[in-house]
Amino acid sequence: xxxxxxxxxxxxxxxxxxxxxxxxxxxxxxxxxxxxxxxxxxxxxxxxxxxxxxxxxxxxxxxxxxxxxxxxxxxxxxxxxxxxxxxxxxxxxxxxxxxxxxxxxxxxxxxxxxxxxxxxxxxxxxxxxxxxxxxxxxxxxxxxxxxxxxxxxxxxxxxxxxxxxxxxxxxxxxxxxxxxxxxxxxxxxxxxxxxxxxxxxxxxxxxxxxxxxxxxxxxxxxxxxxxxxxxxxxxxxxxxxxxxxxxxxxxxxxxxxxxxxxxxxxxxxxxxxxxxxxxxxxxxxxxxxxxxxxxxxxxxxxxxxxxxxxxxxxxxxxxxxxxxxxxxxxxxxxxxxxxxxxxxxxxxxxxxxxxxxxxxxxxxxxxxxxxxxxxxxxxxxxxxxxxxxxxxxxxxxxxxxxxxxxxxxxxxxxxxxxxxxxxxxxxxxxxxxxxxxxxxxxxxxxxxxxxxxxxxxxxxxxxxxxxxxxx
RNA sequence: GCACCCUUCGUCUAGUGGUCCAGGACGCCGGCCUUUCACGCCGGAAACACGGGUUCGAGUCCCGUAGGGUGUACCA
Numbered sequence: 001x002x003x004x005x006x007x008x009x010x011x012x013x014x015x016x017x018x019x020x021x022x023x024x025x026x027x028x029x030x031x032x033x034x035x036x037x038x039x040x041x042x043x044x045x046x047x048x049x050x051x052x053x054x055x056x057x058x059x060x061x062x063x064x065x066x067x068x069x070x071x072x073x074x075x076x077x078x079x080x081x082x083x084x085x086x087x088x089x090x091x092x093x094x095x096x097x098x099x100x101x102x103x104x105x106x107x108x109x110x111x112x113x114x115x116x117x118x119x120x121x122x123x124x125x126x127x128x129x130x131x132x133x134x135x136x137x138x139x140x141x142x143x144x145x146x147x148x149x150x151x152x153x154x155x156x157x158x159x160x161x162x163x164x165x166x167x168x169x170x171x172x173x174x175x176x177x178x179x180x181x182x183x184x185x186x187x188x189x190x191x192x193x194x195x196x197x198x199x200x201x202x203x204x205x206x207x208x209x210x211x212x213x214x215x216x217x218x219x220x221x222x223x224x225x226x227x228x229x230x231x232x233x234x235x236x237x238x239x240x241x242x243x244x245x246x247x248x249x250x251x252x253x254x255x256x257x258x259x260x261x262x263x264x265x266x267x268x269x270x271x272x273x274x275x276x277x278x279x280x281x282x283x284x285x286x287x288x289x290x291x292x293x294x295x296x297x298x299x300x301x302x303x304x305x306x307x308x309x310x311x312x313x314x315x316x317x318x319x320x321x322x323x324x325x326x327x328x329x330x331x332x333x334x335x336x337x338x339x340x341x342x343x344x345x346x347x348x349x350x351x352x353x354x355x356x357x358x359x360x361x362x363x364x365x366x367x368x369x370x371x372x373x374x375x376x377x378x379x380x381x382x383x384x385x386x387x388x389x390x391x392x393x394x395x396x397x398x399x400x401x402x403x404x405x406x407x408x409x410x411x412x413x414x415x416x417x418x419x420x421x422x423x424x425x426x427x428x429x430x431x432x433x434x435x436x437x438x439x440x441x442x443x444x445x446x447x448x449x450x451x452x453x454x455x456x457x458x459x460x461x462x463x464x465x466x467x468x469x470x471x
Numbered sequence: 472g473c474a475c476c477c478u479u480c481g482u483c484u485a486g487u488g489g490u491c492c493a494g495g496a497c498g499c500c501g502g503c504c505u506u507u508c509a510c511g512c513c514g515g516a517a518a519c520a521c522g523g524g525u526u527c528g529a530g531u532c533c534c535g536u537a538g539g540g541u542g543u544a545c546c547a
Binding site: 012013015045046047048050051052105108116119120121123143161164165166167170171172174177178179180182184185188204205207208209210212230232233235237267270271272274276277278279280296297298299300301302303305306307308310312316353357358359367386414417418421427428429430431432433435436437442443444445446447 | 545
């Protein structure tokens, strides 16, 4: 593989579902890799054994698959690489860029508490940094710390944030290997990113200061650091950090709400990244256009109204047959009775009139109610009003005419109903609404003549009969 | 506390010193279309956080203030 191949990775920790912020990070990595014809890798950061669960790992896989973010190769378990992490720590010890620290947790905690109380920086400077090995306590537990430079600057040339620098004195000697010999996140990411030949690290900007520390580890090992790009976080509608309490729903919640993966990708890409005034685009276009240069620096708020609008546009842009398939899968996922072939055919036929009226799959099912459900219908309360007064009598007269209709198409049906309204000297609306309610049980539906055509003569007449028979 | 990042309509954003009395999109308001509701179309209200500089000229550069965010773990 050529050295200039772009390799990105998404590295979630399996401590819960794939949330929307993680999904966007994954999306940006995927977009960047695909744009550059590189690779998009997946690594599960499961070194925290207490909090990691296999269920969460599965949820992340499922979430990425549903969103359509395919990764290259097998997902890597960070925990499985624990031996290699230990090896690197040992090498750093040998190189003199790390040291054993025998300070106990209690000592460190006490130091920090005191420092804070006195208003001093709570940076723990280990007394073991330059200790002679002969003074090391025998058999005592120890951690391995990075021997970080005490002077100078640490610079991150970030593709999104620009040049950011810290005084080395503000960074502590972070722990590389815990006292139980397991690696910390800092060590593990660096070793894994290096070994996986990751060229671009694209992640949330909550990791920006971590980049400074990680660069120190790269330096200590004499490795070349990857290109960093810290993208801004997504905030909740109230501007606060997106947390579970603030509607940071798992990706599957968006699926259940009836959003299309294509729409979610579109929306998420547009959150923080732009390509001029383009708002509505396909993933192929996003891949073609994507670049780190057009990623903004400020946090964005999640806005359901806009997602919904975009979703509606994607629904309208989806071929009718695909929409029926999506509906079928959606219904199956909800454990509802599956659609039979006749209903699927009706849905496909009616879809042009249906999809204009739905912004989500949930709404699409709702507006398709007159096809999916069985007669007889019990009209909704406000719909029933259209069946009051002389409406049933008028409907009955219309039914007779309909029974003799020669052609059963929306066009000819409209002709005869219009003619009927003229004879009765009523406005079309006076008969169309009762007709709609009789046929769908609702006041809202696609054009009533299309509904009749979709339903067919027998079903239409049967529903009209139901109304006539009602008390 | 300290460090770092951010700040254009309610929201997402365009804007890389003059073409910006700031453009688009969502949402909102009004209208058209119409058998309902949508879709579509037309129109409207709505923003450069504040204060100093630099410059002939600043939304665009610099400094400060305010507000927001992130980090500061033997968590990732």
